[in-house]
Each structure stands twice: as C-alpha cells, then as structure tokens.
Amino acid sequence: MEAGSCRYQFRIALLGDAAVGKTSLLRRYMAGVAEPEPEPTVGVEFYRRELQLRAGPRVKLQLWDTAGHERFRCITRSFYRNVVGVMLVFDVTNRKSFEHIRDWHQEVMANQGPNKAIFLLVGHKSDLWSTRCVSAQEAEELAASLGIAFMEASAKNNCNVDLTFDTLAHAIQQALQQGDIKLEEDWGGVRLIHKTQIPRAPSRKQHPGPCQC
Numbered sequence: 001m002e003a004g005s006c007r008y009q010f011r012i013a014l015l016g017d018a019a020v021g022k023t024s025l026l027r028r029y030m031a032g033v034a035e036p037e038p039e040p041t042v043g044v045e046f047y048r049r050e051l052q053l054r055a056g057p058r059v060k061l062q063l064w065d066t067a068g069h070e071r072f073r074c075i076t077r078s079f080y081r082n083v084v085g086v087m088l089v090f091d092v093t094n095r096k097s098f099e100h101i102r103d104w105h106q107e108v109m110a111n112q113g114p115n116k117a118i119f120l121l122v123g124h125k126s127d128l129w130s131t132r133c134v135s136a137q138e139a140e141e142l143a144a145s146l147g148i149a150f151m152e153a154s155a156k157n158n159c160n161v162d163l164t165f166d167t168l169a170h171a172i173q174q175a176l177q178q179g180d181i182k183l184e185e186d187w188g189g190v191r192l193i194h195k196t197q198i199p200r201a202p203s204r205k206q207h208p209g210p211c212q213c
C-alpha cells in the first residue's frame with residue numbers, strides 16, 4: 001500500500017539500559033532478521049515502518065532507537081517530549097536493567113510533552129531461560145504498579161517481536177480514539193498525515209491574481 005494512505009504517524013522510542021537489546025529488537029522488527037552483534041547506539045537512530053492496525057487505520061511508525069549508555073542521557077532526554085509511545089526494555093538475565101526501569105519511567109514522566117506517553121514494558125532475551133534472573137511474575141507486578149502493560153520477547157528467536165510493536169501502536173490508537181491523547185500543533189508524538197491537498201477555488205479577496213502593472 002502506498003505511504004500516502006497512512007492516517008497518522010506515531011513516534012515511539014525504545015528506552016532501557018545499554019545492551020538490553022533495543023537495537024536488535026528494532027532491526028528484527030524492520031528487517032525480520034537477527035543481527036549477531038550490533039554496534040552500541042550513539043545518541044539516537046531513526047527507523048520507519050508502516051503498520052495496519054487491527055480494526056483501525058494504517059499508521060506510520062517513526063521508531064527511535066536510543067543509546068542506553070549514561071553518557072548519552074542528555075541527548076536522549078531531549079527527545080522524550082515528542083514521543084507518544086515508549087517501550088521500556090530490560091534484559092531478563094540482567095537484574096540491574098530491571099531495577100532501572102522505574103528510573104527510565106520516571107525520567108520520561110518528568111520530561112514529557114503535552115500528552116501522557118503510552119508505555120509498554122518489555123522483558124527481552126526471553127530465549128535465555130537458563131540464565132534468567134527476573135521472573136515474568138515480578139515484571140508483571142512492576143508493570144501493574146506503573147499502570148502499564150508487560151510482554152516478553154526475543155529478537156534472537158523472533159518471539160513476540162511484531163506483537164510488542166503492534167500492541168503499543170494499538171494502545172496509542174485507542175488512547176487517540178478515546179480522546180486521552182490529543183493532536184497538538186507543536187507536538188511530534190502523533191501527526192495527522194494530510195492527504196493530497198485539494199486546491200481551493202481562488203477567492204478574489206484573498207488572492208488578487210497576477211500583478212496588474
């Protein structure tokens with residue numbers, strides 16, 4: 001389907017500690033393949049993909065892959081204002097990355113724009129079951145305490161990757177439909193994509209026409 005048929009653009013950021021697999025998740029979603037050793041992200045990288053929502057319009061997703069390393073935090077923080085969706089990613093084999101989720105959530109809440117962001121907590125690398133140190137139940141409890149949804153995924157096994165993005169986009173669409181998220185002129189979180197402008201008949205008052213001299 002052509003790009004022009006998308007109704008909205010949703011801007012979504014992936015946040016979480018370094019090496020939890022944000023880039024791998026995104027690249028799996030974009031290309032359908034797992035990249036063995038992606039380079040650590042420097043600042044922010046952008047991806048785009050279109051998505052047909054279940055029982056909803058087709059939307060354009062603008063996906064921001066952010067660096068998890070602390071030294072890029074002042075760059076990534078400046079992007080929070082203009083996102084509508086946030087995937088909070090931790091690694092199920094890395095307890096610290098789980099413990100930092102509250103801090104990531106808090107940081108977005110403190111820096112967000114005119115609308116509240118929609119969050120999804122993702123327990124990543126679910127393929128590493130033998131070295132897991134965060135249970136699904138613990139993660140469910142954290143998500144419930146933050147009032148957000150939780151899912152597990154693995155870029156390596158391609159488990160639930162599409163579903164995480166579908167779930168977040170669907171939640172954004174619902175919030176938009178229910179009026180919990182409003183379109184704002186100077187906010188990039190959600191943009192209405194205008195269809196080709198239909199030229200209006202010129203009004204004499206507004207358009208005096210070609211120069212008369």
Ligand SMILES: Nc1nc2c(ncn2[C@@H]2O[C@H](COP(=O)(O)OP(=O)(O)OP(=O)(O)O)[C@@H](O)[C@H]2O)c(=O)[nH]1
Nearest residue numbers: 018019020021022023024040041068125154155156
């Ligand atoms: N077992 C397993 N390893 C994964 C998975 N996804 C990513 N990895 C590995 O985890 C490491 C970090 O992956 P990245 O995608 O670079 O992590 P990141 O969160 O983008 O890291 P930063 O850019 O530094 O913030 C790499 O060695 C990946 O191969 C997964 O689903 N399962």
